[in-house]
Amino acid sequence: MSAAWTDPHPADALLAQAADRFGTPAYVYFAEAIEARLADLATHLGPWFDLSYAMKCNPNPALLAWLAPRVPFLDVSSGGEFARACAAGWGADRISFTGPAKREAEIAAALSAGLGELVIESLREARIADALARGLGRVQDVLIRLAPARVPKGFGDQMAGRPSPFGIDAEDAGQVIPQILALPALRVTGLHIYSGTQCLRPEAIVENWRLFIDLFDRVAADHGLRPGRLVFGSGLGIPYHPGDVGLDLAQVAAGIGPDLEALRRHPRLGQARLVLELGRHLVGQAGYFVTRVVSTKTSRGARIALCDGGLNAHLAATGQFGMVLRRNYVIHRVGGGAGLERVDLTGPLCTSIDRLAGGVDLPPLAEGDLIAIHASGAYGYTASPRDFISHPHPRELWVQDGRIADVTPPGA
Numbered sequence: 311m312s313a314a315w316t317d318p319h320p321a322d323a324l325l326a327q328a329a330d331r332f333g334t335p336a337y338v339y340f341a342e343a344i345e346a347r348l349a350d351l352a353t354h355l356g357p358w359f360d361l362s363y364a365m366k367c368n369p370n371p372a373l374l375a376w377l378a379p380r381v382p383f384l385d386v387s388s389g390g391e392f393a394r395a396c397a398a399g400w401g402a403d404r405i406s407f408t409g410p411a412k413r414e415a416e417i418a419a420a421l422s423a424g425l426g427e428l429v430i431e432s433l434r435e436a437r438i439a440d441a442l443a444r445g446l447g448r449v450q451d452v453l454i455r456l457a458p459a460r461v462p463k464g465f466g467d468q469m470a471g472r473p474s475p476f477g478i479d480a481e482d483a484g485q486v487i488p489q490i491l492a493l494p495a496l497r498v499t500g501l502h503i504y505s506g507t508q509c510l511r512p513e514a515i516v517e518n519w520r521l522f523i524d525l526f527d528r529v530a531a532d533h534g535l536r537p538g539r540l541v542f543g544s545g546l547g548i549p550y551h552p553g554d555v556g557l558d559l560a561q562v563a564a565g566i567g568p569d570l571e572a573l574r575r576h577p578r579l580g581q582a583r584l585v586l587e588l589g590r591h592l593v594g595q596a597g598y599f600v601t602r603v604v605s606t607k608t609s610r611g612a613r614i615a616l617c618d619g620g621l622n623a624h625l626a627a628t629g630q631f632g633m634v635l636r637r638n639y640v641i642h643r644v645g646g647g648a649g650l651e652r653v654d655l656t657g658p659l660c661t662s663i664d665r666l667a668g669g670v671d672l673p674p675l676a677e678g679d680l681i682a683i684h685a686s687g688a689y690g691y692t693a694s695p696r697d698f699i700s701h702p703h704p705r706e707l708w709v710q711d712g713r714i715a716d717v718t719p720p721g722a
């Protein structure tokens with residue numbers, strides 16, 4: 311993908327229409343792009359995996375409702391997400407509940423509503439769930455989340471392979487798992503690993519999934535388990551920055567395919583349904599963040615375009631959401647334009663960290679122009695401090711069959 315756009319982008323007519331009708335800043339999600347991503351995942355990884363959508367990356371109610379008939383499972387990470395998912399039409403039995411610091415009250419609410427699987431991340435959680443399930447007079451299905459001892463290089467965020475709040479360390483599994491298995495109101499139906507996100511290197515993903523298989527194998531053998539479900543936290547990334555190359559799922563499939571075929575014949579693990587848990591790879595590239603230029607200036611030789619949405623509306627694009635080295639997202643001027651000018655894009659906040667881009671080459675910008683930031687469909691709207699300095703919240707807009715709908719949650 312080119313770093314500099316002078317031609318109009320194929321999405322521009324709809325992005326401009328969306329901004330003119332509903333205002334800016336706005337997140338604009340394209341249903342057809344998610345559909346295409348689902349098809350790509352089905353082609354390359356569908357022979358082995360069912361999908362589970364991790365709604366933390368984008369919990370928009372319209373998106374959740376659209377996904378409900380298209381994706382078999384959903385992963386939530388709080389009682390609030392669980393309630394949103396049920397309200398959007400997801401049956402509780404298709405939902406898993408992951409998360410490192412679950413409160414007793416949210417576990418209780420999910421269990422009493424018929425949660426499919428609780429993902430156990432500690433012995434404390436297992437004991438709480440066991441007591442709650444006993445109180446409800448039933449047995450709760452649970453998955454045990456394991457934290458592998460190693461994560462290959464190449465993941466944007468690493469959640470295991472070092473001290474980590476997530477899951478049960480592989481080194482401790484031998485001591486902790488028997489205590490979970492002894493709890494009478496829990497049924498351990500499977501194992502779960504999510505150890506790294508945002509990886510664009512097929513060979514690192516393949517290596518990571520092989521580590522998962524080895525750990526699943528070892529834990530199942532040590533504890534006499536025959537898991538019905540094995541959840542692979544995907545780690546599948548998306549290109550955010552100029553020069554990033556999108557992940558080639560065909561290469562991932564070619565690398566891991568033989569291991570997954572062997573897994574089907576495995577004496578203990580062969581019956582397990584394999585689930586790929588993922589967020590950004592499914593929806594991230596289907597979304598654009600659109601912001602309007604409020605004014606421009608030249609300051610000590612630098613061109614600056616000041617926009618109506620910045621860090622408050624799109625934290626991740628400013629590099630404040632877990633980026634080690636701040637890099638610009640892929641950005642274009644809606645409608646293109648002749649020539650290029652190097653410009654900094656800032657937001658409306660009174661802080662110098664409110665910078666959407668530094669030194670990006672765009673057609674010369676003027677007041678009223680629209681900027682589109684790519685790869686904004688995940689970790690955007692709800693991952694941003696929208697109340698900071700009390701600017702209007704962004705809109706969330708849904709584009710399907712060429713029609714644009716305002717799907718901003720009520721009260722936002």
Ligand SMILES: Cc1ncc(COP(=O)(O)O)c(C=O)c1O
Pocket residue numbers: 364367385408409504507508543544545546587588589590591688
């Ligand atoms: C347990 C778990 N599942 C799923 C995800 C989704 O990750 P991604 O959006 O990178 O696919 C995360 C991300 O942090 C996670 O912690």
